[in-house]
Amino acid sequence: MAIAGSPAVAPPPLLSGAGPRQVAMSLPHRPAGPLTGFDGAERLARPGLVTTALQLAARAPSWPGMTSPSHRCWDLMAASDAFEAWVIAWPPGGAIELHDHGGSAGAVVVAAGKLLETSVVDQTSGGVALQTTAIAVGRHISFGGRHVHDIVNAGETPAISVHVYAPRLTSMTYYRFTDGVLHARDTIHGQLATAVA
């Protein structure tokens, strides 16, 4: 099925939605490098990512395996050489810890329920702090390649979200935030990330 509208990225075929994926985190952990900067072309892609995520969000609640999740689960909805789109189901309390997206820009649309995003933001003093934003159904966030965040379903009902990334995810680094300092922990490498969010 083609995606309606005119996304800024080439519309891919929707995948079959064969069911949610639960992939063990078996890839090797490697030392994380520093966050890197990105040019303006990457930022220009963000409106197209939001448009694509909003279009796919209409299909997300009926995607196989996404209702009544007992744990956080996900499936690839669409992909091309340029980007990929995931649907994720979040039970109450479902969460992913602080992470980046390996340099990919992204957009997240909530298709059901409500999610809380906590992101790492620069302070004028030169340090970093945490900032939490509620994302209600139908709302979205978008971010560039340096974005670090966590996401949790703090509500009492399941939530469903669509996540679009460009370029496609190749790695994710996890962090801990201690005493105002962001510490890189582990990096997962792979074309299809094993812990999407």
Ligand SMILES: [Fe+2]
């Ligand atoms: Fe994320």
